[in-house]
Amino acid sequence: MISVAQAIKIVERETISIGTARVELRAAVGRVLAVDIVADTDLPPFDRSQMDGYAVIAADTLSAPASLKIIGESAAGNGWRGTVTRGKAVRIMTGAPVPAGADSVLRLELARETEGSVTILEPVGKGTSIVPRGAEIKLGTPVLRSGEVITPNMIAVLASFGYAKVRVGKSPRVSILGTGSEIVEITRKPGRDQIRNSNSAMLDVLSRGSAAETAILPIVRDDIDDLKRVIGAAAKTSDILLITGGVSVGKYDHTKTALTDLGAEIFFERLRLKPGKPTVFAKLGKMLIFGLPGNPVSAATAFHLLVRSAIRRSQGAKEASLDRGTGIASDHISGTKERDNYVPCRMSFLPTGEVEVRPMKSQGSSDFITFARADCMAIVPRRTNIETGARVNFVVLPKC
Secondary structure: OEOHHHHHHHHHHHOOOOOEEEEEHHHOOOOEEOOOEEOOOOEOOOOEEOOOEEEEOHHHHOOOOEEEEEEEEEEOOEOOOOEOOOOEEEEEOOOOEOOEOOOEEEEHHHEEEEOOEEEEOOOOOOOOOEEOOOOOEOOOOEEEOOOOEOOHHHHHHHHHOOOOEEEEEOOOEEEEEEEOOOEEOOOOOOOOOOEEOHHHHHHHHHHHHOOOEEEEOOOEOOOHHHHHHHHHHHOOOOOEEEEEOOOOOOOOOOHHHHHHHOOOEEEEOOEOEEOOOOOEEEEEOOEEEEEEOOOHHHHHHHHHHHHHHHHHHHOOOOOOOOOEEEEEEOOOEOOOOOOEEEEEEEEEEOOOOOEEEEEOOOOOOOOHHHHOOOOEEEEEOOOOOEOOOOEEEEEEOOOO
16 A cells, blocks of 8 residues: 555656647636736736825825815826826826826815815825835736636736636546446436446536546446446547546456556555545556546545546646645544545634534445535544544545
8 A cells, every 4th residue: 555645646747738728718717827927017007096086296285274276187097197286186086097296195085176176174195095006016027827727816817917818728538437237327216236326427527626528438337348448448538537436356346457458557556545545546558547446435535635636737737736724623533553544524613713623423435425515634644543622634625
């Protein structure tokens, strides 16, 4: 068995970028940037007013109340082009350019306008209510970096610098294969000794959540020849193949044998992980293959820790790991002798502001009902237990 950390390094080593593509800005969320984004202008591109009021010279307000002559108006999108001199003021709106000569903006509430002039009721300091040109970003400054996953908050940045389309990492083609004679399609009612193919549906959504293009393949029964045929065909069209079931050591567990017969290179086949010990990682030609356990919680855990990384790194992501944190255990969390235990948990905030990690009452790696409510997994290193009130590391499960 190898550790999760070792497995992650192997997956990272064997995963290569599959190229780039240009996509419409509206379709860019969740994709991986393939270029650095550099500011093509100062922001703001001019000294900008933060208030509705009057653009003035601060020295004219020191002896308030004082009367100034109004010589123009500056509105957003229609700035006043003259120069403010002593004893003069320009009416100004929020977001409008501050005219030359003015060095402060007096709030509307601190003035009284009469025909042709404005009475300043209070002094105003130099620079008040003005955002200077380039205060947010300077021309030529990198704003976003290649390898970052584009979030909704980044769309305004891209739009501000003219990116109607943006170059991103290509989406890998991920094929998903459920195996086992006990598996039936989710549209069918299971017969005796059968279960629906929930794993393929789950892995499809998880993969698409990392911007993969997915295809769910027809279920393969416990037949090694059929399995080899489907894997071989997938290698011609897929960048990554996810196989669930058949990775243990039972009589009908054919995945590793099929991979060996096809000439695949197997990098590891057992992890020091609970749940998810019988996880296989291999390569056939250029296609990466993950053999995931049939139990859904095991398959989900292996996906979050390993498959997600491969999908993201094939798109050029610099960082593909789950977010991590440290919290306080609300209850005792048991470890195991040989494997690191990833325990489904719920997070909440204590009055102190620290995160409390509450383990869920799970029936094991087949208990996807409990796992459905988990928002994190506590990490219990092998040969240790986490006592109530002790600090515990955890990984955050993505919400989408």
